Amino acid sequence: MPLIHQVVEVPLIHQVNASHMLPGNNGTVRLALTLLPGTGVKKGSLVVISGGLGQPGINPQLVGDARLRKSYDIVGYDPHGAGQSTPKITCQLAENNETLSHNSNDIPAAELQARKMINACIKGTGAEILQHMSTDEAVKDLNLIRHALGEPALTAEAYSYGTEVAVLYAERYPKKTRALVLDGVMAMYAHYLPLHETHSKYAIYGRTLANCARMCRYFHNTTAAVVCWPTLRPRYAIS
Template sequence: MSAFRIILLLAVAVQTPANARHLVKTSPVKTTIEWQPCSSTPFRHWFNDVPPPASLQCGYVEAPLNYQKTAKQATHSVRLALTRLPAIGPRKGSVVIIQGGPGRPGINPQLAEKEAALKLQKSYDIIGYDPRGVGQSIPKISCQQTGSEETLLPDENDISGIEQQARNIVDACIKQTGAEVVQHIGTHEAVNDLDTIRQALGERELTAVAYSYGTKVAELYAERFPKKTRALVLDGVVDLSDDYFTQRINQQRGLQQSFTHFSDYCEKNHSCQLSRESNKSVQTYHAMLRKLHSAPFVTQSGYEISSEDVVTLTRNLLPWRERWPELANALRKIDSGTADDQETGLIDENYSPYTDDARMVITCSDTARPNADRQMLRRQSQQINTAASFPNYLLLHEYPLDTCDFWPYPGKDKPHVPVPAAALPPLLFVAQRYDPITPYRNARQMSAAFNSPLITREGDGHTLALTGINRCVDEAVVNYLLMPKKSRHDRSCR
């Protein structure tokens, strides 16, 4: 996988300077949103070729670009894109869905349309939004290189070439997005944006469901705005006390564990070439990758499948146990040389250059350490890249610095153990025992720190609340959202 793709915790832009193109003049924050049908002309481009639900409504909320400036000092703002799926019955309020990422769009969030989730939608509007810099929000993060900036990808052993490419990407991010914007695009601002959304919705207190990286936003919100918090569900939990290096090491170890579990699944179900014996499984996987590295497979429709495509596909599907059958089938067909459009569709399923750009820029805005010792960063890069054995099919003697190692602005993240205010009501944490992206340990640490109950699903996977995957989890989540003051304890779901 490319050194510049970051996993945390997955429209063509006009290539002109972002400061001239994107920034919006500040106006007083509105107390209401001018909702319009998402099918109306101003919003049709939000949904590409998939028409939105007939009842879905769209709108914008303005927020300051820099929250540290007073209203008189501020000169620019951002526009956050929102959707609302109105409550089916008598309305009691709004539930805001905070997506993962960072960098993932969040408009029109998909919840289960039956049982527990439907019970929630009978009383609450479901609010989705694209975070600042993401999706349909304005300005939009872009790191797209054009003209002379474009270069051929360097060989994996060309360390200086890889690092020069990283520098070029950073320069393009700042040029295309704007230097002022990229300095106010991270999680610190996202937390304040969430409160701006709450105010614009007319809600006295926030009710929200957060997933993966979104739990980081929700946890910081709970710390920053305890009296404005009604109920927060956190599914796939980020540990606020972990620094970025620790997060990435833990993710790699978690992915390796999931690969081992997936290999066991393959052998039990005779669904792919991997076996339950861990070393043998990795060797078999590496043999396939080396073969594709030497000669990529070209499908009948002309799509070239490389070794990096297979690693990307594996990383993308491993975190969701429900998608293991698709992954197993794809690996078997790629290995046998019978892959077709179904497999290439899976490889490209979540790819968007702008989502990748947003993930990278937000991560760098949070975690960059411009003055850190370069040799220490190189050692950390090697530790991260070797923590999972299944992607490492090539013998590398040196590991390059990552894109964020060249980011010129210090990150605003401050790892810490939360100390919740007395006024903060109990939150609800949800975790799966073998979550590769946000390890189960995170949820135990944060639920204890926030003095809040933890719902544990015994199994593999990353995030599942309100998806219909597990009825026990969905019922517990909806019960909490409807009655957050009710006393609760930790519980387990199968």
Template sequence: MVRLPSRLGIAFLAMTVALAGCFLPPILDGGQAREASPEPGWTSCSGEARSLLGRVPAGYSFQCRTIQVPQDWGNKADGRTLGISVIRARADDQRDRIGSLLVNPGGPGGSGVDLAIYLTQGLPAEITRRFDIVGFDPRGVGRSDPITCYNSAGLDASFGAEPDPLSQSAFDEVVALNRKMVDACDAKYGAKLPYYSTEQAARDMDKIREELGDPKLTYLGYSYGTLLGAVYAQLFPDKIRALVLDGAVDPQANSVESSEGQAKGFELAFGNFAAWCADNASRCPISGDAQAVVLKLMEQARTNPVGYRDGRHATAGWILWAVVSAMYTKTRWPDLGKALDDLGDGKAGGIFTLADAYSDRDPNGNYSNLFDANAAVNCADDGKPVTVERIRSLQSEWRAKYPVFGAPLAIGMLTCALWPGKRDPYPVGPANGAPPILVVGTKGDPATPFDQTPKLAAMLGVGVVLGWDGEGHTAYPETRCIAAAVNKYLISLEPPRNNTTCPAS
């Protein structure tokens, strides 16, 4: 299954800024925040929040620890371990504590440590008063023995590469680039690559629950985090207190079905952007149909890409990823409109700002290990990868059906088609014996299309569907309606009526 990383920095921060009037606590300089004495085994780590946000949120203490887990849960006897980095944010005004709320931002490859820090700025006070917010970097991610096999030059080449190579020679060049990057992972990690699978990470979650002292798990997972939560539910149904799965992934979809679903989802979201653009000329300065504008700019970039001050050129690949980036949240639609208009005038800054936000590229040209981990997890999970020949065929088919995103998402399956070694597919099926699990979906979600929401709920057998008639990737706590339903479930274990839909605003 090919999954695009959920971009926490794009989508979630934009969401929390929009909610500033409702939920955001004040932020003070680190020296003014109270730091509680850490419990045994934990260390004070407000510096993590300061490093991420620039300041430390007032009213919280932050504590960190590393939990050792077996490298291979199927062979614990070999004694080899991996370190899982965990952070706990606890509100100073906490009362009537229920336990820990374990969180995951998706990806795969997103940092749950970062998410826990961000959530101190976004979660409703009624949640932070009742729960410790606990984030973890899954195995291979961020601070947790990170898998690092791509270099910055290779990632620049990958994002800038032709997203829809027409000639066979151009297609072969893209295959060769993917093979080079895959070979780098194989050379460094080899037989260890299957250990980065989702099932291994789900078993790590239960170890974290145990170390936190919680008899049962309360969990909030976004995007890929819904798959991680669903696998946990199948493995440990009797250890669940409450699970919120927001931005549902359909575990039963194979790589082709998943990629085509995303192509359809992004095409729908882009169509919504185009309609918004046509109705908001003052905020979206491009003239003409947005799809035609994007395709024209990409075609021009194939022969005459606009240069940028850091030496890069706005190739068709970089343009595509800028568009993808903006589809994750409606708050970035004005930025995309201006970036496309500027590109037509020979200015590429807006395109690279959006693309770099998606790719986790900093101003110095360095990347996090998001995409290293993303490939390792996706491909370890993919038990029946599609062939290169089939990808070439789908490229043409999907180009006709989904003009902007179809061919690139077909090409995106090359990594797992070429991935070496054994795979470790996750289990698929009902969570027999689990309590009700809340599955949340957004009608305009490009990355995890809404039709996956009822599919995940049905597969689990205990899923309750909550829909949001809005745009962008994931929903909680986007509106008061969504927040109220999720909060009530997390605190009182009372899910909303199945198939409840919240309005867009």
């Protein structure tokens, strides 16, 4: 059977505490969606939640697709801001800003690059849109997709970042959750951690050097501690 292409309209700014939200006067997001009809007696729709962030999800390929299709319509969608959904998040850096630092310990460079990327996203997409393109909106969008499919409860398979969306959905809508398969589960909010974690380690490292400068006879000041640190690490098996 042919792949069916559809669009589900959701509000850019969701209403609070609504059982299901309809597009209103706050702007509309158009989510691109594909539906591959089941081949047998239908039990429902299986929604596939893609990874990412920002990874398209229409026309998903599933392991065991033939068996699933006997009972389920397979539904894929491009989440807000990604793929064929509109408006789309655009973060085009200027050519002279595209060089990334390959030194994972260069915290100032990483922070500067992150700020440049954020500013590029704001410039390319608009702050009034970007501030409503979060995981919270992704969860609410998923509930509207379930409602548009006419399903009383969600049956879904999620990958990577999509597992975070699925878990938050189940937490927020437990009575509207039928079954979830989570593949490549991500720690909650793990995509926010690397820079913060590195920043914390860098701060601890700085405090350690300062303490050494004050307490150790080998170091006259923090600069001397920085110079000597690489030679001390192998000597004292410092990781």
